[in-house]
Amino acid sequence: MLQKTIKYFLILLFFGLLLYNAVYFKKISEMQVSKIETVFDAKAYAKTYLLEKIPAAKKEAVAVSDLLSAMKTDSKKAFTNFSHFQNEGDTKYFFVKGEGKVTAIDEEFVTLKTASGEEIKLAIQYIFGNTSRDCSGLISIDDFSNTMDLNNVSEEINKLIKAEIVAPFKAKVQEGNTVSFLGGIELSQSNPKTDKMEIVPLQLEINSK
């Protein structure tokens, strides 16, 4: 009798183990091979970034005069201390702030002279690329399900800069004005041409005439 009980127990255990490994239950939602992605709103994301996050991060920006000075002293160190980037390539971005007097206005640039004597150019015509997105270090590729969304953010930020930052500025700015700005700069690490650098404006303010 005891032998029979052991026999049935072992048979039951054997088939039980087989069954346990052969069948499993999961929610259908977990088995969906691709998630239903909600449509990413790059425009709204860009608006929050440019009009809320950038002004709030003003204290993180390096003064453009300090950056230029650091570049002259030790450009490698300046890149290490101040640059932001999404990839390990040669191009790096800087989040800068500053103030200067308008000395020239043309189709592409407004030229400012800072109190310490540097001449800097604010781009007002061609705003493109990733400078506006990557300069602040506030946006990470890991926040996006695909790189197309990330790149669409660049495009939307640039559109907003043209429409909401540059257009009203262009309409008002005159030579002699004092302008303060927050902006982004793109520089090549292997060949940083600071004399030719352009600042992509992220925030512009005309302080006085």
Added chain:
Amino acid sequence: MKKLILALVLFASLTSCKKSDKAEEPKKIAIVVSTLNNPWFVFLAETAAKKAKELGYESKIFDSQNNTALESDHFENAISSGYDAILFNPTDAAGSVANATKAKAAGIPVFCMDREINSTDAATSQILSDSYSACVQLGKLFVDTLGKKGNYVELLGIVSDNNTWNRSKGFHSSVDNYPGLKMVAQQSADFDRNKAMEVMESILQAHPDIDGVFCGNDAMAMGAYQALVAANKADKVKVFGFDGAEDAINSIKEGKLTATAMQFPKIIAETAATYADEYFKGKKDFPKKLPIAVEVVTKENIDKYIAYGKK
């Protein structure tokens, strides 16, 4: 009764033997590549296999022939054959998510190479070329080369691949700022040289007066250039590619193609194999997406480069 116990003990010992054998075998890495009909992907796959071997692993290359269904079969095979990791160059950003998800469910890490899938959790990590940024730079060069005016053609890659659109959008983010540059045709040639030649021949019949061609990869640039040679327009029309493939690098040296963007497949493939090695050794925290920089190559800086990389 004794026989039954003996059978069960035998079954249990056989199962445990299988497990310990598996633990002693070298780990196996499957390299699933979108196509081996393009030398760039051949280089990517072979470099990944070479690196895997250097790290002490067995590997096998699977060619998906740009077919998501075939890619799916390769994943089934890799899972059932006991591969321990998959280095993956997907055929379709959306369609390939299912395959990576299947592997993940089977406990097999997936490391994407060059092309991405539209998911941040199906793959353990995705090592990708930063195509958009490179094409912003290529676009600037295109504008300067054409003197900010002229008619041009764009040949797109596979329309379901994110790289196709990242390249196109990066290029347009620069070029579309210049109203003097007019795109007279934009067509897909599926990243394929022969198809690009056919498409370009047909476009040239409708638009004989063009100044530039922007192609989403070098294979298409070479195909477009062949069509321009046949139409006696190769000297006038500037052709731009993307990849840094061997024939494109040689063509730039010879003054045929104007420029390409150098991706670094060696870095991508070796990073993917190294990540797999680190995963096996216990590391689990990888960047979800790792963009690798791409550099613009022209006749002026060609001396710094060889096919698929830097000298």
